[in-house]
Amino acid sequence: RLWSPWYSLSLVICLQVGLIQPASQSAALGNNIRLACYLMTGYEDYAVSWYQQRAGQAPRLVLTPSYSRGEGVPNRFSGSKTGNKCYLTITQVQAEDEATYYCSMYYGRGLD
Numbered sequence: 001r002l003w004s005p006w007y008s009l010s011l012v013i014c015l016q017v018g019l020i021q022p023a024s025q026s027a028a029l030g031n032n033i034r035l036a037c038y039l040m041t042g043y044e045d046y047a048v049s050w051y052q053q054r055a056g057q058a059p060r061l062v063l064t065p066s067y068s069r070g071e072g073v074p075n076r077f078s079g080s081k082t083g084n085k086c087y088l089t090i091t092q093v094q095a096e097d098e099a100t101y102y103c104s105m106y107y108g109r110g111l112d
Contacts, residue, residue, distance in 0.1 A: 019043075019105055027093045037103035039084040048086045048103040050079060055099075063088065065106040 020038040027033035037048055047065035061070035067079040076091045090097055 019048075019103060021103060027090075029093055029095065031093055032089065032091045033093055035088040035090075035101055037086040037088075039086065039105070041084075043105065044084045046105045047081070048079075048105055050077075050088045051102040051104065052097075052099045053102065054096075059102065062101070 020040060022036060025033060025035060037050075039046055039048075049061065049065050050063040051059040052062045053059040060073075062073050062077055063069060063079045069075065069077055076094075078089050078091075080087045080089065086103060088101060088103070
């Protein structure tokens with residue numbers, strides 16, 4: 001897919017109870033994108049961590065529940081939460097951002 005000016009930033013349906021993730025989104029290089037993870041009713045107090053999985057590679061931590069970035073993750077990646085909606089924002093999307101992104105629930109107040 002590297003020939004295309006559009007890069008897929010996929011979110012998969014998560015089987016973890018209490019979480020809903022949209023199926024997929026795309027962004028043009030240099031644009032910003034916000035990926036969403038929705039906490040179901042009764043799970044609003046949970047925080048989430050975010051993971052990135054590139055094709056053929058193991059998942060790697062992108063953001064902790066307190067929005068600290070994983071090792072080697074550029075500051076173009078940031079997180080936020082509004083109500084039951086958790087977001088991963090990627091600014092100025094680069095080719096290497098093409099991946100599947102997962103959110104995972106953490107019960108607490110955003111602690112690492």
